[in-house]
Amino acid sequence: MKLLVTGGCGYKGHVLVPKLLKRGYDVVVLDTVWFGNFLAPHPQLTVIQGDVRDIDAISLDGVDGIIHLSSIANDPCGDLNPKLTWEVSALATMQLADKARRHGVKRFIYASSGSVYGIKDEPQVTEDLELKPISEYNKTKMVGERVLLSYADDMCVQIVRPATVCGYSPRMRLDVSVNMLTMQALSKGKITVFGGAQTRPNIHIDDITDVYLHLLDHPEVTGVYNAGFENISILDIANLVTKHVPVEVVVTESNDPRSYRVNSDRLLATGYKPKKTVEDAIQEIIQKFRSGELKDEPHFHNLHWMQKTVLAPVPA
Template sequence: MKILVTGACGYKGTVLVPKLLANGHDVVALDTQWFGNFLPDHERLQVLEQDVRDTHAIDLNDIDAIVHLASIANDPCGDLNPKLTWEVSALATMQLADKAKREGIKHFVYASSGSVYGVKEETQVTEELSLEPISEYNKTKMVSERVLLSYANEMTVQIVRPATVCGLSKRMRLDVSVNMLTMQALENRRITVFGGDQTRPNIHIEDITNLYLFLLDNPQVTGVFNAGFENISILDIANRVVEKVDAELVVTPSNDPRSYRINSDKLLATGFKPSKTVNDAIDEIIAAYKLGALKNETRFHNLKWMQANNLA
C-alpha cells in the first residue's frame, strides 16, 4: 500500500515509518518538522515538510490509507495556544477526512487519546463510557473522533485512544511520565514526584506502532479502541526506576489528584497482543543513555521547545 502518515516526524511516527517501509509499504511522511526530522532515507519514503492545516496542498493521489498522527501534543502544549490547537488538531482533521472521502480513500486510522474520558472514578474505563474532556488537547480529540465516525459508511475508520506512550524513539519525548522520570534519575540521581498516587495508563512505543500496523492489515476491525495495558501510579513508576538506577526518590504534596485509567479488553479481543512493558521502556532508556545514544535535548520536551522557538 501507499500510506500517508501525518505527524510522521514525531515521537510515534519516527518509530512507525521504518516499520511500514520494512513491511513493504510506500510512505508519504508529512510533518512541519518543528522538532526536526529523524526519519531514514529510503527509496520508498517521501518526506514532506508541510503543515497539515494546508489541506488543499496535501496530495492524496494514489494514497491507499491515511494514518493521522498530527496534532499539538499533550495538555500543556494544547493550552499554550488554543486557537492553534483547534486549527491543527480538530479543523485540519475535519478537512483531511472530508478530502479523503471526496478522493476515494478507503482506510483512515486516527490517533486520538485515552484522555478524552476526562477524570473517571470507574476502575475499568471502557469505550462505552461518556467522554468528558478537560483540556483543549482532549476536546479536539473528541470532536475529531465524532467527525471521523460520521464517515464510517464511506471508508474504514479506526480510532485509537492510546495511553501515555513510553520507550525509545529517535525523535524522543522526555516530557511523558516514564521517560521523564527515568531521565531525571539518570541525570540528577534524584526523582521528584508530586503526589504520586495519581494513576496513569501506559503503552510501550513498540506496541502502539505495532497496533497501527495491525489495523492497516485488518480493515475489518473498525470503530474505537482503547490502547493501554498498565494502569499504574506515578509513584509506582518512580519506584520501578529507582530499583534500576541509584537515585533518591522525593515525594512532595500535589494539588493535582487526577487519575486516568483505561481498559483495553475490546482491543485484545481483536487478536492484538502487546509485547512490551513499562519495565522494558525503563531498561531501554537506561541502556541508550549509558551508551551515549540518548541525551536530554530541549527539543525532546514539547512545551519547552515550542516556547523557545515561538511555535505557538
C-alpha cells in the same frame, strides 16, 4: 499500499514509519518538523515539510490509507495556544477526512487519546463511557473522533485511544511520565514525584506502533479502541526506575488530580497482544542513555521547545 502518515516525524512516527517501510509500504510523511526529522532516507519514503492545516497543498493522489498522528500533543502544549490547537487538531482533521472521502481513500486510522475520558472514578474505563474532556487537547481529540465516525460509511475508520506512551524513539519525548522519571534518575541523580498516587495507563511505543500495524492488517476491525495495558501509579513508576538506577525519590504536593485506568479488552479481543512493558521501556532508555545515543535535549521537551521556537514572540 501507499500510506500518508501525518505527524510522521513525531515521537511515535519515528518508530512507526520504519516498521511500515520494512513491510514494503510506500510512505509519505507530512510534518511541520518543529522538533526535527531523524528518519533515515529510504527509496519508498517521501518526507514533506508542510502543515496539515494547508489542506490544498496535501496530495492524496494514489493514497490508499491515512494514519493521522498530527496534533498539538499533550495538555500543556494544547493550552499554550488554543486557537492553534483547534486549527491543527480539529479543523485540519475535519478537512483531511473530507478530502480523503472525496479522493476515495479507503482507510483512515486516527490517533486520538485516552485522555478524552477526563477524570473517571470507574475502576475500568471502557470505550462506552461518556467522554468528558477537560483540556483543549482532549476536546479537539473528541471532536476529531466524532467527525471521523461520521465518515464510517464511506471508508474504514479505525480510532485508537492510546494511553501514555513510553520508551525510546529517535525523536524522543522526555515530558511523559515514564521517560521523564527515567531521565531524571539518569541525569539528575534524583527523581521528583508530584503527588505520586495518581494512576495512569501506559503503553510501550513498540506496542502502540504495532497497534497501527494490526489495524492495517484487519480492516474489519473498525470503530474505537483503547490501547493501554499497564495502569500504575506515578510513584510505582518511580520505584520501578530505582530498581535499575538506585536514586532518591522525593515526593512533593501536586495540583494535578488526573487519575484514571483504561480497559483495553476490546482491542485484545481482536487478536492484538502487547509484547513489552513499562519496565522494558525504562531499561531501554537507560541503555540508550549510557551508550550515548540518548541525551537530555531541549527539543525532546514539547512545551518548552514550542515556547522557545514555534510560539516565541517575533522580534519587533
